[in-house]
Amino acid sequence: MNAPAPESLAVSLAVNGEGYERTVPARLTLADFLRDELQLTGTKLGCEHGVCGACTVVLDGAAVRSCLVLAVQANGRSVTTVEGLAAGNELNSLQDAFHRHHALQCGFCTAGFLMTATALLDQKPTSRDEIREGLSANLCRCTGYEPIIDAVAEIAGVSAETA
Helix, strand or coil: CCCCCCCEEEEEEEECCEEEEEEEECCCEHHHHHHHHCCCCCCCCCCCCCCCCCCEEEECCEEEECCCCEHHHHCCCEEECHHHCCECCECCHHHHHHHHCCCCCCCCCHHHHHHHHHHHHHCCCCCHHHHHHHHCCCCCCCCCCHHHHHHHHHHHCCCCCCC
């Protein structure tokens, strides 16, 4: 007979460069850990099924849906949330490009797009089509996507003429 799964487990992880150690319920999602345990509410919960992308964070360099990752799966790893992008009150270049290109309206999806784009930019996209594909799993009901693609393309150094 199998032993019952533990109800709580210890986790140790870095979030936005700062170390945290907590004992958490074994089934606590990373999204809920970030929001409830660390008060990092920039990570939004939309569909809670991994479909919308609002909860995207960067985990060891890869964009992941934090509603689908358990906090214990992040043990020993590094997480970056939208709060980790800016330096104090100074927006990073991607956040500034989103602002200049009006790549947000209601703002609910913005953090997820910023985090997906952050991981995508590390892959050095060379065309608007690559950017479009890289962002395609994030949903926005307000912007029509083009301003978001324009902002990411600017930071990637992809011209408007590059398909």
